[in-house]
Amino acid sequence: MAERVTGDGEQRGPDVINAHQHGGGTQVVARSIGVVNFGTGRLPQDELAASILLRRREEQAQLGIRDRRRMQVRWTAPDDQELATDHPELVWGEGPRKDLTGNLDEIAEVYERIPTGRLVVLGRAGSGKSVLGAQFVLRWLERRSAGAAVSEIFSLGSWNPAEVELTRWLGEQLSRDRPWLAAVHPDGGMTLAERLVSERLILPVLDGFDEIPEGLRDDARRKLSATWLPYVLTSRYDEYKEAVRDTTGLQGAAVVVLADLPPDDSVRYLRFSGPQGAAAGWDPVLAEMRDNPDGPLRKALSTPLMVALAAAVHGERAPNGTSGTSRTNGPQTLLDSAEFPTADRLERHLLTAFLPSVYPRPSHARRARRWLAYLAHDLRQRRTPTPDLAWWELGTTLPLRQRTAVIAFLAGLSFAFVTAVGNIPVDLIATSHGLGFAVRRGLLVGTLHGLLLGAACGFVYHRASGNDALKPSPIEITLRRDAGRRLRDGLSSRIAVGSLVALAGAVAIVAVDRSVVPWLGLDDGLGGGLVSAAQLPLIFGIGTGLVLAVTAWLEAPVDVNRSASCVDLLRMNRRNVHAHIAVWALVFGFIAWFGGSFTETPLRSLQLGLVFGVEGAFGGGLGYGLCLTAWGQWIALARIWLPLTGRLPWRLVTFLEDACERRALRRAGAVYQFRHARLQDLLTEDQEPSRPRS
Structure with missing residues (x-):
């Protein structure tokens, strides 16, 4: 053609x-x-x-x-x-x-x-x-x-x-x-x-x-x-x-x-929603709807949503397959004109009673309502309100200072632990100060280095939150080869910001190691001279830039045979972060070994490569994951901070999937949605859901 x-x-x-x-x-x-x-x-x-x-x-x-x-x-x-x-x-x-x-x-x-x-x-x-x-x-x-x-x-x-x-x-x-x-x-x-x-x-x-x-x-x-x-x-x-x-x-x-549902269609569904022996219980409801066409029951049960809720709340079978006989008074409850004088009152009753009907245990229903209320409130608080409950955006409505503090603390904690543990065997092998000195120095150096890296990661995350080229995104979730588009869209910003922050952080680490640690009487004499002092910032700056470039070069398409769901995207994002950690370890370990080979003995340069590789993986790799990847932000906010403050459950994905099975939520590709917009609106009106548990 x-x-x-x-x-x-x-x-x-x-x-x-x-x-x-x-x-x-x-x-x-x-x-x-x-x-x-x-x-x-x-x-x-x-x-x-x-x-x-x-x-x-x-x-x-x-x-x-x-x-x-x-x-x-x-x-x-x-x-x-x-x-x-x-x-x-x-x-x-x-x-x-x-x-x-x-x-x-x-x-x-x-x-x-x-x-x-x-x-x-x-x-x-x-x-x-x-x-x-x-x-x-x-x-x-x-x-x-x-x-x-x-x-x-x-x-x-x-x-x-x-x-x-x-x-x-x-x-x-x-x-x-x-x-x-x-x-x-x-x-x-x-x-x-x-x-x-x-x-x-x-x-x-x-x-x-x-x-x-x-x-x-x-x-x-x-x-x-x-x-x-x-x-x-x-x-x-x-x-x-x-x-x-x-x-x-x-x-x-x-x-x-x-069109509105005719009474016969509504009651036909209600009859079929339970066992055959319970179908006759809906006959008075049908008679009322036929005899009073302008009544609240006829108006309320004229839409599929309300009919489905009536079946879940007052029928004999809930959406999750459990029996409702122990938690409902049956269809005759809907005929109480004093309790439900208007269609609005009746509809609100069905919406309010829906969650207790699909979560039969009262304690489960209370917790589910609190967690779902937070999710509904979170959707309403977005800059552009949306029905899409995306896992990578959970927690992003929290104040930026609070999110930055959480990211900085977790990044600093991981680096502090690795640095402290890594310094202890080095001092035990290379010095004669003993175990007590090695432990004290390891804890001090780990704490100081963790504070510095946490501050650096907090700065990067704060900057990324206002920059579309830097902020965590779920789109780039696996390694791909065609990096041309990514190199144009945001890679230069990441390399520049990452290298400068790494260089500044390394200078601060050298300053702390050469001033604060000796002042506290914990100098182990392994710091080296000016060459070693200049070597660390170069390793950090060059290594960070090289890692970001290598990571972009390795990106490749996702296997098209994988299904698109929240769980699948989470797994792919997790694998992507694991790949980042491996790249940080290899690049930093190689640069440290190569640089040390000119000034140190072969054994000492190998030790440097191993130490920098481990610290690069858990410091740079994990810090990068927390600051600039969707999965890292999800872990820090949705899997740690929000459950810790009682806003969401610890097993969040299990809860979301279970809510889909109970028909409170539904899956829409890689995101979740409330199955009923009116249920979402009702939960949004609940008590302030964002207030943390004491």
Whole structure:
């Protein structure tokens, strides 16, 4: 096929999405970007589709969306004349307007009837918008052909339309969840994720337009109208209506509104949620909903969210499979009009009682509520509020001084321990001062060196927090070879800052060893002359710069066969830090041995190499990991400081995974989300969750 040249002179492949008539509708077909994925024999979009499809099937099975007992979400055309929509001719062209009514199983087929490939799904809180988005992705991927566009869900709450273009943000989200897509495309310039988006090989489901801060929704509306991408967008009805007021809505987008559940559908699900013998207990609830269509029970149990909560709280089977007979009064509780005079009171009761229903032990429920409340509060405190609970950002809403102090203390403590232990055998072997002297000197030198390194690491972390090129990121999680992009983006800053800090720290260490230690009567006479004094800063400065350069050169793509999950990313980040520690040990050990070979005996230079290698690994390597890697920040804040102060549990990942099994949270690629936004809002209103335990 002939290639075309864009206005900026860049050669591009042919248009990748063609629309052709298929069964009276429009089918989206995407051509390949011509890249085979790292020896797997499959195109990147096919590799991506396979991984998403596997994960979505697992999630659907866990949530019961494909269960025959599930609620059947339906939708209709909007009947509100004040809801701004685009001109029908710009949505449907010259042809007749298609019927878009349908149910959950038909969402992909309904979407294909829209010539523009843009669908907006509106509904009130808990009406099933996110479930519909997940079902669309699953149906689309099951029907797609090789090389075609791949659908995936993106939570709009983490998008800042005033600062980031939609296509760039989509590429960043793909790279975050699947680091192998962060590899630079063979044609150069863009990453694989950016290339897939630019070639329209990603069909995004943009979930939660209402989660974008109100002040940014107008920017979001304009950019969603201006983009050339097709998409499915979900939003709460009122927030979307306000955002498009006095406009023509989103350009080229068809709009549907999720309908309330009929009483028979609601009670059918409630009956099937427990044993057959308990189904009759819901008959009074159905009778009340039929007899009183304007009553609180009918209004509350008209959305999938509230029906699911009613099944969990007052049914016979909780989401984790435990029996609810010992902790609930049964469905008749919902008929108490004095206790629940309004739908809001009834809905709040179901939300409040949800956690005790899935954590049957009261002590477990209290702890889970406190920990989940902190997580909800943490999400609300972000600079841009987001529904995405990313492990590498936990604790970053703590005051910067507090975080810096924690990082500095841990880095200094590790270096102090290694230095103290390392100095004791050296003094025992090379001097005749005895064990007591060696222990006292080791403790003193370790403490002083630890204070200096802790201060240096604290400075680096403080500086990195305000610098996008330096701050910890989960994207670079494994070693890769194509370092060109990384060398341009931030490596020079890391080398400069790291080398200068290491040089200054080494000068301070020499000054302490030559002044404070002798003043306290613990000089062992092994310090050497001026040559040795000058040698240490050079080793630290040159070694640090060389380590950072070598580390960047060794970076390589992630194995594409690995699944993208929080646990997987944590493991890969941990391996990355281990590799950093090994590089620090080898580089510092070699430089110390090589430098010492000119001024010391062979045995003495070998000893220097071993000592500097060990101290480089646990001082430089671990300090670097704590300051500048996502895993190090996670360990310091989320695994040590936050559990120590009672904000989060010690076994945090186990708790998060268990919360997913109990349906309080859900997995969304490499991040977690609260399964119900209203539950997150309720927990945010709890007692101040950030106050540490006494």
